[in-house]
Amino acid sequence: MKYLAIILILGSVAAGIIGPQAFFVVDETQLAIVTRFGQVKSSVTKPGLHVKTPFVDNVTYFDRRLLIFDAPPDSLLTLDKKRLIIDVYARGRITDPKLFRETNRTEVQAASRSVDIISSELRREIGFDNQAEIITTSRESIMGKVLESVKPELLLFGIELVDVRIKRADFPNEIADSVYARMQAERQRKADKERAEGAEIDATVRATVDKDATIIRADAEKQASITRGEGEAEAVKIFADAVEQDEDFYMFQRSLEAYQKIFENKTTVVLPADSDLFQFLQSPTGLDAKDE
Numbered sequence: 001m002k003y004l005a006i007i008l009i010l011g012s013v014a015a016g017i018i019g020p021q022a023f024f025v026v027d028e029t030q031l032a033i034v035t036r037f038g039q040v041k042s043s044v045t046k047p048g049l050h051v052k053t054p055f056v057d058n059v060t061y062f063d064r065r066l067l068i069f070d071a072p073p074d075s076l077l078t079l080d081k082k083r084l085i086i087d088v089y090a091r092g093r094i095t096d097p098k099l100f101r102e103t104n105r106t107e108v109q110a111a112s113r114s115v116d117i118i119s120s121e122l123r124r125e126i127g128f129d130n131q132a133e134i135i136t137t138s139r140e141s142i143m144g145k146v147l148e149s150v151k152p153e154l155l156l157f158g159i160e161l162v163d164v165r166i167k168r169a170d171f172p173n174e175i176a177d178s179v180y181a182r183m184q185a186e187r188q189r190k191a192d193k194e195r196a197e198g199a200e201i202d203a204t205v206r207a208t209v210d211k212d213a214t215i216i217r218a219d220a221e222k223q224a225s226i227t228r229g230e231g232e233a234e235a236v237k238i239f240a241d242a243v244e245q246d247e248d249f250y251m252f253q254r255s256l257e258a259y260q261k262i263f264e265n266k267t268t269v270v271l272p273a274d275s276d277l278f279q280f281l282q283s284p285t286g287l288d289a290k291d292e
Contacts, residue, residue, distance in 0.1 A: 071122075
């Protein structure tokens with residue numbers, strides 16, 4: 001019994017010492033490799049509790065999450081022999097920890113090598129496009145081509161490249177002012193052209209409206225003249241019919257209208273005694289007396 005107790009005590013002590021050295025945990029955000037005397041024995045890509053040889057095996061952890069490979073801004077030459085300051089970054093994740101350890105050792109070294117490869121491929125793609133195209137239209141295409149070209153190369157390092165993005169594509173400081181001045185002049189030219197076209201359309205519309213208004217007024221005046229002529233004709237006809245009923249009264253009325261036109265205030269009139277007007281002024285029945 002004495003020896004059994006000693007054995008149990010020694011076993012408990014050994015389990016307390018060896019147990020933590022025989023197991024290791026990999027969580028959901030990690031990958032791991034197990035090395036023995038500097039050589040990679042196995043890689044662990046699934047989270048959970050895993051076993052290793054105590055005091056002999058070592059565990060190295062890597063980040064399963066996306067890594068950022070941020071390249072410094074660089075001056076690149078375009079197809080039309082102009083320079084652009086390009087700032088690019090990429091995102092990728094470690095998929096093969098064993099291959100990653102064998103080719104890169106550390107994440108810092110992997111990021112440096114990845115940035116060099118991405119920058120080299122970006123420089124090549126930038127050389128296929130003109131400066132203006134890169135700034136305005138071809139940026140997405142360039143990023144897609146760089147991603148497809150670099151992705152197989154980084155797989156050789158155990159890294160899966162997910163995305164490549166150009167953060168900034170700008171002119172060098174020494175030419176930025178002149179470029180912006182040209183851009184401003186171009187926008188001014190387009191604005192002047194738009195204003196000139198607008199003025200031309202405005203003049204055309206105004207001329208059309210003036211023409212239509214003139215035609216409408218002419219038609220209205222024509223119709224008014226026709227209406228007035230018809231009215232005057234009707235008036236003359238009515239008046240002629242009235243005159244036919246009493247011609248003497250008509251002549252007398254016309255005489256009165258003539259005198260009304262020629263007489264003014266303080267006008268002295270000399271009339272013969274046998275004139276109709278003299279007879280009428282003497283007596284409303286003067287004309288009748290004369291006729292008698």
